[in-house]
Amino acid sequence: SQQGEEDxxxxxxxxxxxxxxNCSYKTSINNLQWYRQNSGRGLVHLILIRSNERxxxxxxxxVTLDTSKKxxxxxxxxxxxADTASYxxxxxxxxxxxxxxxxxxxxxxxx
Amino acid sequence: xxxxxxxxxxxxLKTGQSMTLQCAQDMNHEYMSWYRQDPGMGLRLIHYSVGAxxxxxxxxxxxxxxxxxxxxxxxxxxxxxxxxxxxxxxxxSSYGGQNTEAFFxxxxxxxxV
Numbered sequence: 001s002q003q004g005e006e007d008x009x010x011x012x013x014x015x016x017x018x019x020x021x022n023c024s025y026k027t028s029i030n031n032l033q034w035y036r037q038n039s040g041r042g043l044v045h046l047i048l049i050r051s052n053e054r055x056x057x058x059x060x061x062x063v064t065l066d067t068s069k070k071x072x073x074x075x076x077x078x079x080x081x082a083d084t085a086s087y088x089x090x091x092x093x094x095x096x097x098x099x100x101x102x103x104x105x106x107x108x109x110x111x
Numbered sequence: 112x113x114x115x116x117x118x119x120x121x122x123x124l125k126t127g128q129s130m131t132l133q134c135a136q137d138m139n140h141e142y143m144s145w146y147r148q149d150p151g152m153g154l155r156l157i158h159y160s161v162g163a164x165x166x167x168x169x170x171x172x173x174x175x176x177x178x179x180x181x182x183x184x185x186x187x188x189x190x191x192x193x194x195x196x197x198x199x200x201x202x203x204s205s206y207g208g209q210n211t212e213a214f215f216x217x218x219x220x221x222x223x224v
Contacts, residue, residue, distance in 0.1 A: 042216050
């Protein structure tokens with residue numbers, strides 16, 4: 001069963017613009033993680049945000065978490081062609097041992 | 112430091128054949144997992160291990176077996192391949208399970224005909 005649902009499913013923007021992706025989930029979590037997957041490659045960890053945190057930054061990435069709305073957003077500022085990839089959120093539930101994954105957002109940065 | 116290494120990268124099997132997907136990590140992580148990724152869906156957990164000698168089932172374990180005789184290796188066995196097992200398979204490891212970042216292999220693209 002999928003816990004996280006990303007929105008939108010696909011996003012195409014011009015290089016230099018900001019990209020925002022959203023993730024919603026259903027149950028209480030310990031943390032929420034964002035990963036990037038380039039075409040044909042494995043997933044790479046971007047940011048982990050814990051349930052008691054509201055915002056986290058890493059370079060051009062900004063992640064927010066609203067536990068009352070059970071949602072998170074990933075903002076990529078000043079996008080680059082190299083940011084073209086699929087982005088996945090994964091939630092660590094308080095009730096089981098597994099990461100539960102969303103279906104991902106496919107981001108295309110047009111030069 | 113190789114990280115997580117999966118072999119093979121590509122495989123074609125006939126229905127009913129068996130095979131083993133290999134996964135090795137050199138980071139001394141206790142936690143290892145196998146996922147499958149199908150188009151339009153998130154990763155689904157097949158089996159996982161919290162340490163050598165300990166394995167458990169994930170969301171979609173049917174048709175797959177695992178073992179964990181060492182910390183480094185976590186092979187996934189397909190017992191009798193079916194077309195429904197056509198997928199991309201990823202192995203992942205982490206230091207602290209779901210509460211720490213996971214490191215992924217490059218994946219194995221499996222086609223069952």
